Amino acid sequence: MVRRYLNKANSILEWGKVLLPHSSLRFYPPSFTLRDPVSEGVTAAIQSGKEVVVIVYNLQNFIDVAAELTQIQHHQLIKQIKKQFRLAVLKELNEQDIIMLHDQYGEGITLYLKVDYDRYRLSDIDQLVKNLALIVEQGLQTEYPSVPLTIETGYMFIEKNHYTIQDMVAKAHRQAIAMAEKRLATKYDNMIYNIKKIISKKNIRLMAQPIIDVETKEIWAWEILTRGPKGTSLENPLTLFSVARQTGTLYELEMLVIEKAIEQIKGNKNKSNFFVNCTPITLGNIRFTRDLENLMRKYGGRISPKQITFEVTENDSITGLKNFSYNIKKLRLMGYKIAVDDTGSGYSNLSTISEIMPDVIKIDRSVIQNIDKNSLKESMLKGLMLVAREAGSLVVAEGIENEDEALVLTRNNVDLAQGYFYAPPTLLMNEIAN
Structure with a gap:
């Protein structure tokens, strides 16, 4: 010994x-x-x-x-x-x-x-x-x-x-x-090399899917979606962000998405509302609000913070992120809105709702899928609607794929909806009509 x-x-x-x-x-x-x-x-x-x-x-x-x-x-x-x-x-x-x-x-x-x-x-x-x-x-x-x-x-x-x-x-x-x-493995090493190159070259594509007002059937906002370079192994957003997370480049990638979104919104002078996904890790970064202010000064021009909603994805817990709550409060003071994504897919996002009291709650597609054939799912929807009303939040139902599902939303007075039934995410940001 x-x-x-x-x-x-x-x-x-x-x-x-x-x-x-x-x-x-x-x-x-x-x-x-x-x-x-x-x-x-x-x-x-x-x-x-x-x-x-x-x-x-x-x-x-x-x-x-x-x-x-x-x-x-x-x-x-x-x-x-x-x-x-x-x-x-x-x-x-x-x-x-x-x-x-x-x-x-x-x-x-x-x-x-x-x-x-x-x-x-x-x-x-x-x-x-x-x-x-x-x-x-x-x-x-x-x-x-x-x-x-x-x-x-x-x-x-x-x-x-x-x-x-x-x-x-x-x-x-x-x-x-x-x-x-x-x-x-070597194949994974190649992915790591490629994602660093994607970030440095700003080689991502932005698409958008409309969020529809259930009552008027008009477009209420657009959710910005990210794709990697077409035809590559990182085109799929799940792979793209997974590799970014494992290589310590998640913050840089998400800030790049925000930068390109602001740039393209300015380019087409669109006055609509836009949703941008961010993980709690990024929103809790001490640099986030400062870097956001710099981007708005660089690209923003006539873009109002009121047009942008930061959508908190539920891949990470906010527990232990000491700057997260502070940044959320500061974002609200700056005029931005906050949404919570994937509500109903697990217990953790209910605690997130109580923590940040979001402006918008997005109900996960796992609740919505086949809701017209499942009374228990409709009861879950009603329960989440009560939570949203108590928090003062609007509700977006995600993943609507047919008319029967859409009718359930109307019956329950859901505010907003999103899904292939209304439109697929195929439009590039700079092609969105004014």
């Missing part, structure tokens, strides 16, 4: 060094200098117009393997691992592309690499990551055939929209570590 803890302590001490990108690729202890070679190298690469990829090699069972070795064997193993990575990097890469090979990540090594799109494609990078891992594993197996050390890999491109280089590097490093630990 004592040896196991001593070995872990030695491991931490041994791995706290840096491998610098010069001809001899020597290890350099950063504690003796105030310079930050990683940040300097990343800054220079970005300023030269290149991308930077952070590649993590996770030595998955390193601690367990090391605990079974003597102190001398353990020390030799660490040296051998570092040697194999030096050899692999020198064999597979041009020296000018290397920013840093760093063992700052406890049980792994991190490679910071400049990427020139004229010479590298994503498939090339993926193959490079695998080749380096394979070379190291083969070298270790040759030197230590009885040591079952395995390497998992992950990589992430550094975004350029954070406040400091250190933030950008740290975020990409965390995501690359997560990818290595989750053992994500």
Whole structure:
């Protein structure tokens, strides 16, 4: 037991060094200098117009393997691992592309690499990551055939929209570590790369579906819907937002949707009301109201906040989001309206209604589907209508697909309705009639 803890302590001490990108690729202890070679190298690469990829090699069972070795064997193993990575990097890469090979990540090594799109494609990078891992594993197996050390890999491109280089590097490093630990497949890695490219190029499409006044049958508002690039794996909004969530880009994607919506509303001078979906995570972000004000100044012009309703999607609980309630209050003071989506699909959104007292409650299609054939569902609708009236909220019934369902809404004095029975979400925002 004592040896196991001593070995872990030695491991931490041994791995706290840096491998610098010069001809001899020597290890350099950063504690003796105030310079930050990683940040300097990343800054220079970005300023030269290149991308930077952070590649993590996770030595998955390193601690367990090391605990079974003597102190001398353990020390030799660490040296051998570092040697194999030096050899692999020198064999597979041009020296000018290397920013840093760093063992700052406890049980792994991190490679910071400049990427020139004229010479590298994503498939090339993926193959490079695998080749380096394979070379190291083969070298270790040759030197230590009885040591079952395995390497998992992950990589992430550094975004350029954070406040400091250190933030950008740290975020990409965390995501690359997560990818290595989750053992994500190449296909999924491609999705991550693509969604970052979508956000940076603002390559999304906005569509809209009308929300109908049940009594007058007139269009009361439009709900803005998002699609990824046509013909790609991220065209489907569920996939698009799922990958954004897992890669830490959800806020950026949702702010992009808001930006393009405001831009297109201004472009066609439309005076209608618009619903924009936002997760509680985005609405609870401390930057949200400030970023929204900046977008309105940039694109808004004659657009009134009263035209825009932020629809709180029920994918996340608002519990623990300390800025959520504050932002909701501030949005109301700014003139925006708030809606709660998917009401009736679970208990959690009823607590959300009591928390924020929304202007609009949207009843989930699971309640509406076949409501004309199910008296229990109609009773549920009546109950939700009572909740809405108590909260002072208008009601939108979602997912209306036929006339019989629409008649139930009329019978129960539902305010608004939305669904394929009225119109599919096929209109681009800039094609909506004034």
